[in-house]
Amino acid sequence: MVKNSLNFSTVPFENIDEFARRINDEFESGKVGYFHLPKGSKKLIEKASVIAGEYEYESVVVIGMGGSSLGTKALYTLLKDKAKLKAYFLDNLDIATCKSVLGSINFNKTLFFVVSKSGTTIETITIFKYIIDKFGIKNFKENFIFITDPDSNLEHFAEKHNARIFHIPANVGGRFSVFSAAGIVPLLFLGIDTKEILKGAKACKKSFFDEKDDSILQKAYHFVTHKSAKTNVLFSYGDKFTHFNEWYVQLWAESLGKRCEYKRVGLTPISLIGSRDQHSFLQLIMDGTKDKTVTFIKVLDWADKDSASNLSLEFLDSCDFTNGLNISEVLNLQCDSTMRAVINEGISTDLITLEKIDEWHCGYLIYYYMLLTSAAGIMLNINTYDQPGVEVGKRILKMMLSK
Amino acid sequence: MVKNSLNFSTVPFENIDEFARRINDEFESGKVGYFHLPKGSKKLIEKASVIAGEYEYESVVVIGMGGSSLGTKALYTLLKDKAKLKAYFLDNLDIATCKSVLGSINFNKTLFFVVSKSGTTIETITIFKYIIDKFGIKNFKENFIFITDPDSNLEHFAEKHNARIFHIPANVGGRFSVFSAAGIVPLLFLGIDTKEILKGAKACKKSFFDEKDDSILQKAYHFVTHKSAKTNVLFSYGDKFTHFNEWYVQLWAESLGKRCEYKRVGLTPISLIGSRDQHSFLQLIMDGTKDKTVTFIKVLDWADKDSASNLSLEFLDSCDFTNGLNISEVLNLQCDSTMRAVINEGISTDLITLEKIDEWHCGYLIYYYMLLTSAAGIMLNINTYDQPGVEVGKRILKMMLSK
Numbered sequence: 001m002v003k004n005s006l007n008f009s010t011v012p013f014e015n016i017d018e019f020a021r022r023i024n025d026e027f028e029s030g031k032v033g034y035f036h037l038p039k040g041s042k043k044l045i046e047k048a049s050v051i052a053g054e055y056e057y058e059s060v061v062v063i064g065m066g067g068s069s070l071g072t073k074a075l076y077t078l079l080k081d082k083a084k085l086k087a088y089f090l091d092n093l094d095i096a097t098c099k100s101v102l103g104s105i106n107f108n109k110t111l112f113f114v115v116s117k118s119g120t121t122i123e124t125i126t127i128f129k130y131i132i133d134k135f136g137i138k139n140f141k142e143n144f145i146f147i148t149d150p151d152s153n154l155e156h157f158a159e160k161h162n163a164r165i166f167h168i169p170a171n172v173g174g175r176f177s178v179f180s181a182a183g184i185v186p187l188l189f190l191g192i193d194t195k196e197i198l199k200g201a202k203a204c205k206k207s208f209f210d211e212k213d214d215s216i217l218q219k220a221y222h223f224v225t226h227k228s229a230k231t232n233v234l235f236s237y238g239d240k241f242t243h244f245n246e247w248y249v250q251l252w253a254e255s256l257g258k259r260c261e262y263k264r265v266g267l268t269p270i271s272l273i274g275s276r277d278q279h280s281f282l283q284l285i286m287d288g289t290k291d292k293t294v295t296f297i298k299v300l301d302w303a304d305k306d307s308a309s310n311l312s313l314e315f316l317d318s319c320d321f322t323n324g325l326n327i328s329e330v331l332n333l334q335c336d337s338t339m340r341a342v343i344n345e346g347i348s349t350d351l352i353t354l355e356k357i358d359e360w361h362c363g364y365l366i367y368y369y370m371l372l373t374s375a376a377g378i379m380l381n382i383n384t385y386d387q388p389g390v391e392v393g394k395r396i397l398k399m400m401l402s403k
Numbered sequence: 404m405v406k407n408s409l410n411f412s413t414v415p416f417e418n419i420d421e422f423a424r425r426i427n428d429e430f431e432s433g434k435v436g437y438f439h440l441p442k443g444s445k446k447l448i449e450k451a452s453v454i455a456g457e458y459e460y461e462s463v464v465v466i467g468m469g470g471s472s473l474g475t476k477a478l479y480t481l482l483k484d485k486a487k488l489k490a491y492f493l494d495n496l497d498i499a500t501c502k503s504v505l506g507s508i509n510f511n512k513t514l515f516f517v518v519s520k521s522g523t524t525i526e527t528i529t530i531f532k533y534i535i536d537k538f539g540i541k542n543f544k545e546n547f548i549f550i551t552d553p554d555s556n557l558e559h560f561a562e563k564h565n566a567r568i569f570h571i572p573a574n575v576g577g578r579f580s581v582f583s584a585a586g587i588v589p590l591l592f593l594g595i596d597t598k599e600i601l602k603g604a605k606a607c608k609k610s611f612f613d614e615k616d617d618s619i620l621q622k623a624y625h626f627v628t629h630k631s632a633k634t635n636v637l638f639s640y641g642d643k644f645t646h647f648n649e650w651y652v653q654l655w656a657e658s659l660g661k662r663c664e665y666k667r668v669g670l671t672p673i674s675l676i677g678s679r680d681q682h683s684f685l686q687l688i689m690d691g692t693k694d695k696t697v698t699f700i701k702v703l704d705w706a707d708k709d710s711a712s713n714l715s716l717e718f719l720d721s722c723d724f725t726n727g728l729n730i731s732e733v734l735n736l737q738c739d740s741t742m743r744a745v746i747n748e749g750i751s752t753d754l755i756t757l758e759k760i761d762e763w764h765c766g767y768l769i770y771y772y773m774l775l776t777s778a779a780g781i782m783l784n785i786n787t788y789d790q791p792g793v794e795v796g797k798r799i800l801k802m803m804l805s806k
Contacts (some may be wrong), residue, residue: 133714174682248681337800
């Protein structure tokens with residue numbers, strides 16, 4: 001189960017009813033593809049499973065920027081214990097990282113996923129060509145799988161070389177694409193149960209669209225109407241959430257930082273990992289300007305159940321209060337106590353509890369966040385699914401280089 | 404050289420003169436210890452070098468929360484190419500991470516640094532005791548070095564066991580402690596040239612205090628007085644800055660999120676890595692609410708000088724504009740073009756250029772950021788060096804556990 005407790009006052013349903021209708025319209029219109037992927041990607045899994053059987057490999061490298069790799073990386077990091085293979089991600093134009101990754105793999109036993117929605121992401125293609133040169137690749141069928149929009153130039157290239165291609169549906173945006181081939185195919189090849197991921201997503205979809213659970217709408221409404229707190233902190237307890245948080249930051253920032261006619265609007269995401277960041281950003285939340293809301297995430301039942309030592313060391317016995325406790329439970333208590341402290345300051349918080357970390361719960365969580373983003377976008381009256389602002393820098397870069 | 408170009412209007416020196424005097428007073432008073440570490444830590448290096456020669460080990464594990472490990476981690480990640488050994492960091496109460504790190508080291512060839520300023524940081528001591536149990540440790544002299552405040556309980560424990568101890572000066576706060584034993588000793592044991600780090604720091608100190616370069620004061624003043632932009636984005640180009648950025652986030656948030664009498668003040672730090680996050684957070688900066696300043700960091704001369712491929716692939720020739728270029732230079736051009744795009748939106752930016760990444764430049768950069776933080780703290784009229792807000796959660800945790 002995934003539970004979300006809102007520690008702020010909610011509004012009568014009539015206040016959010018219009019937004020519920022509008023998100024339903026988006027859903028029905030078919031223009032926003034991700035809503036339907038929990039069902040739509042089932043066939044994809046069948047197709048990919050067959051193909052996965054044809055390959056022999058021991059590691060996977062995903063080459064992709066932003067939404068083309070972040071969702072996969074988030075789920076891989078959360079579900080690493082269940083993956084059968086090691087995955088690497090080339091998600092930056094950083095040549096040192098690139099060389100380090102390529103130096104630690106066995107090329108002949110590695111499957112590369114080249115993921116680019118547009119098909120011409122400059123970083124992705126530059127890295128791809130670097131790899132071609134490095135390994136002198138002639139045959140793209142053996143080690144490469146291409147994931148891109150139908151009819152993109154990358155697809156044409158792959159077709160020409162008889163290489164494997166999977167499509168990201170045209171109506172699914174990069175940062176909403178983790179349940180499309182962009183995420184599902186690499187995760188499946190890594191040995192993760194992608195059917196269960198989709199089942200979790202489907203459960204969230206059902207809860208929202210069929211059972212009319214209004215907690216997502218209430219939360220989005222609170223975030224959007226909380227005029228003095230336009231920064232939303234996601235405080236997830238446990239290192240496994242590191243890349244999930246990065247995925248959230250991209251989803252939230254790129255979807256909700258927009259112009260609405262001549263006005264600029266936006267909600268700013270911040271990623272924190274507990275308990276670590278209690279020793280960092282927490283001070284600013286507690287005593288700084290009250291311009292933030294805080295969402296806590298905790299996992300009730302962690303797989304690792306090691307107990308803290310029962311040792312009582314001389315001079316250090318003031319730290320004995322964790323003795324003998326399940327260390328993961330101490331982490332959860334740190335989450336509870338920090339949330340309590342933040343609430344006491346009169347700051348809006350909410351708590352997402354996952355029963356455990358498995359495919360189902362992760363699928364649910366990811367879908368939950370995409371719905372939350374869609375809801376906030378509708379309430380901000382913006383186009384949640386485009387990213388016009390990132391094109392300017394690209395144009396300037398091309399101009400600089402053409403000189 | 405380290406250069407900082409400010410792309411916003413500066414103020415006449417008389418506007419910031421008072422703050423320059425107050426930071427000088429802080430410097431002279433001796434109450435803020437970090438200012439003097441570039442000189443003060445020289446003896447420490449001599450002492451630590453002798454001791455380092457007595458150990459034989461192949462990896463280093465640093466156990467420490469927040470400021471007790473972040474500075475070391477930042478410098479280690481920046482200077483990894485120069486380190487002779489592999490370092491691991493246990494900086495979270497995450498048992499899965501802890502087990503994974505302990506599972507990948509050879510205990511008998513590993514040197515553990517237990518770093519805690521107070522000496523009783525609950526996460527640090529809990530992990531320390533976990534390790535004692537796991538490896539059945541009786542002798543703390545062989546594999547452990549303790550770094551803590553003089554007269555802390557951790558020091559008394561270490562003394563009792565005849566173990567090695569290094570002191571963090573009492574007037575040096577955790578997040579300002581990287582040039583004290585907390586950072587210098589582990590880095591020296593890792594084989595990094597700590598003398599050069601201090602030399603770089605000293606050059607920055609000289610530029611600020613002796614040569615009266617006012618760019619740091621101008622920048623702090625701009626950040627503090629820019630009423631509509633209380634969020635400061637650090638956009639560093641290159642993966643190597645990942646943990647430097649985390650260090651900055653802690654330094655900035657924990658130092659500048661404070662109450663000034665009954666008022667809450669604070670500047671919010673955000674960490675971005677380029678070019679990766681051009682595909683993420685950038686959209687929010689470009690089109691969202693103009694409530695942010697952006698500092699770009701780029702390295703002029705990267706060690707890796709690989710060129711982009713000269714291949715022109717069918718259908719993908721629109722990406723040929725990077726062909727044959729030094730890939731790191733493309734990264735720098737991405738930095739330039741993104742900064743240009745952000746400036747065009749009328750957003751305050753500045754650019755820090757490091758000639759290259761080596762000990763000297765990293766020492767300079769770290770000292771620069773500590774000075775910037777001190778200056779902003781004085782202008783906000785707060786105590787930059789305490790962290791009262793993080794104690795509340797700890798008290799609640801103890802209360803919960805005593806039930």
